[in-house]
Amino acid sequence: MNQELTYPIGTPGIPWTQPEKSQWLAQQTIKRSYQNEVVVHIDSLRAQFNVEQYGKLNYKSGPYALYAITSKKFDLNKPTVLITGGVHGYETSGVQGALRFAMRHGVDYLADFNLIIAPCISPWGYETINRWNPVAIDPNRSFVPQSMSPEAAQIMAYVSNLGLAIHAHIDLHETTDTDNSEFRPALGARDGQEQEIWQIPDGFYTVGDTQNPQDAFQRAVVKSVEQVTHIALPDNEGKLIGSPMTQHGVINYALKDLGLCAGFSNARYTTTTEVYPDSETATPEECILAQVAAVIGALDYLRQQG
Template sequence: MDQQVYAIGVKGQKWGDAEKAQWLNVQSVKRSYQDEVLTKVNALKARFDVEQYGALSYDAERYPLFAVKSKNWDLTKPTILVTGGVHGYETSGVQGAIRFIETKAEQYAEQFNILVTPCISPWGYETINRWNPKAIDPNRSFYADSPAEESAALIKLLADLGVEIFAHIDLHETTDTDNSEFRPALAARDAVEHTNWNIPDGFYLVGDTINPQDAFQTAMIKSVEQVTHIAPADEDGKLIGVELSQFGVINYATKALGLCAGVTDAKYVTTTEVYPDSPLSDDENCILAQVAAITGGLDYLLSL
């Protein structure tokens, strides 16, 4: 796939404030955070502790940020963090996190403290965007003094809780709009050329290069295989240009890249990726795959 010319900016020149404002001006609300996320989260209050941990300054009333915690929080138990919607457009990350709470979380609450932030980027959810309104990618912004308030809010939540995270599962997906919109926009914003346009057809995991935890990743892949297909390697034996560490798994430098998966010092960390535009999948299948990844990982931890 050839480098695409994006409608905003001048090729070879990084965006300034004017280009970012032009980009923001063409964004629009396409779905409801209130209806599709907050209504479901509010319905959980009888069974879980639902706490607001912030609100986005773009519209604080419209975009409150919520965390869902298992009841009877016990500091002697390991704490599990599940994050969704770091990239707001990645629907199954958000809905998969909610579905896990609705259907499976209570089964693990005796052994673990469960903490879920189902939609870290609600503006991105509503406008179906990877970036926030400042054209910043929250999933490259999990570090001190983060320029993305979505990322900064999660960092503050975890600091305020003051608990050691035992495992962190960050839920993501890739859609065809990565090639039609998001990668071209990124190339234009940063004045760089992208050569890898590969979108794996199926589910895969991204572990931590420094701390890969292969058996943990294997358990999740085996669990997801019961629900949907695992992405095969490309003709170069890679996924998104990265060598496989095992079937369906690659590793990234999560902290160095500012990824959400690197926001804690958890021993067990992974990022999930599903592909809802696959002819072999659909939205519901992707949600179920996200849930299977979480439960597969937790079942493995219980076996240790």
């Protein structure tokens, strides 16, 4: 439903200008360490993978080096799979799930795939537990030409420069209670527009592409995750976050039209995972394992397709 939400910055109905954005930024603080919680794990993978710095974010609390973990040698006869996490830095299991997959299971798939893993696209967002970057831009609405988000622009440039066709793209996300309590009210204030508030789904679900849904692929991801954690059920209208369910645990978005990460790679198979870390019946570790299971389910499906 549409709802006029209150937010402590700005005037309702009037979009933010630079003073409001600066006020918002001044309220953000570092809450955890990208170096200690992410980079150290990336460094531990150098024996098995190629670890490459593909970019840098020159923010005041940085600079933040941006890393990709890849197969040591790309084979043009193998399909290439892109795994992204931390597009929204506050979505912890997306980052840690990408890393956990790489650390515990990645080598098991090198014989069949070229792997490209970008575990934390938004490290400032990770450290401040934020959806936006420091200039109040949502990276996951910014995967568009001439992107204003350096987080989005740099990973897009890196993947493009590799010159590889991306066969599948798995983008790891969370849906949290703070989506309704903080981030959608902030969005409404920033844009001066009413925002819809939805019931937060309790459980895992995936987002496919409206133009290329790949139903069997999504089903394989959900089936794999179902062994680890519960799958979100529809609300009273048969929807998840305002969108009709197309099958158990699956909704579709127009990925490219919305500028979402999973849409930029032009992959044949795409999925955006969503876990619910605030569930009373799920732990942070379970959410990480759900992300790992999603990646494994996707890769096992692709492996079976040959």
